[in-house]
């Protein structure tokens with residue numbers, strides 16, 4: 001079998017998604033998610049200009065060799081743009097292979113290790129009462145585990161509790177991309193460290209000790225601050241504290257680990273196993289958080305999770321809304337198959353996104369299942385995708401009161 005075509009499709013049914021569609025001479029097609037939030041078109045160019053020409057004529061069954069060709073063959077390695085592009089190819093080839101076998105992808109990854117995939121959802125509130133309402137809403141949707149984020153007194157807009165990505169405005173049907181600028185949020189670490197324990201106390205008081213609670217610090221603390229926070233919030237029994245420090249500082253986690261038993265999750269900005277080496281070898285984290293789509297695909301994620309399993313570290317594949325249903329499907333197949341599964345982040349997508357990307361995976365009573373369709377189980381409606389073209393968009397940024405740029 002040969003690859004005869006590879007198209008990069010950009011669509012914005014509410015937010016931007018980049019999809020690679022590979023077609024073979026026998027009529028099989030495979031999809032891969034190449035979305036990199038806020039830097040989408042860099043991946044589009046990487047694929048169209050540098051990767052697609054190399055794919056034409058290759059045997060789609062040679063997934064490992066194609067992966068190595070794209071990773072080692074470029075000489076320049078790693079980085080989010082490169083690894084998002086390679087991931088899209090890898091996932092599309094797995095989709096094709098599984099379709100050729102007539103099996104859902106998880107069957108090729110060893111088959112199901114569980115009946116269903118547990119998830120956590122996001123609860124956000126500008127203040128504590130609003131957060132409690134949001135937790136109630138997630139529980140009513142079926143979620144059994146909830147990530148809690150709130151506003152902080154004295155700060156206008158904070159991660160998790162804002163209007164989100166800045167998107168191009170439309171005036172009289174014309175997009176005015178040039179005016180798009182990142183939303184700037186504000187930050188005060190002291191206020192956060194004082195406020196978060198009160199938030200967790202209120203949530204525990206309202207919902208009792210059994211509800212698994214998660215919290216994302218989004219890279220904002222120094223190791224010393226994270227160590228102090230970990231100690232303070234131990235009584236509230238978090239399922240995990242996520243990205244407590246800037247993730248690329250692997251050694252920083254040693255200090256955090258020495259001072260607190262709060263479980264730690266890290267890795268959504270990582271692209272390769274090398275970003276995890278110290279963290280896994282020294283057991284400095286409990287959950288690996290990479291997205292299949294930013295980590296080079298199913299092939300390296302499977303290797304990473306096997307490596308992590310040797311240190312009793314579990315999976316927690318990144319699954320916010322900026323991972324398309326194609327990327328979500330890849331994650332859910334892996335979740336079902338691997339032994340050291342931890343939890344799957346799942347925010348769902350808008351109805352329109354689910355129309356553009358029709359998928360076999362289902363969310364039911366707080367659990368996901370990939371379904372039984374061959375391959376990933378996702379079909380792209382290209383006409384509907386084309387009706388919702390790319391919109392320039394940026395992730396927010398974050399500044400202290402004096403104007404200093406802080407980690408977002």
Ligand code: GCO
Pocket residue numbers: 037216218268319320322345395
């Ligand atoms: C998460 C993440 C996201 C990221 C987003 C950036 O834990 O889900 O932190 O909310 O901020 O994916 O594009």
Ligand code: MG
Pocket residue numbers: 216218242243268
């Ligand atoms: Mg996060």
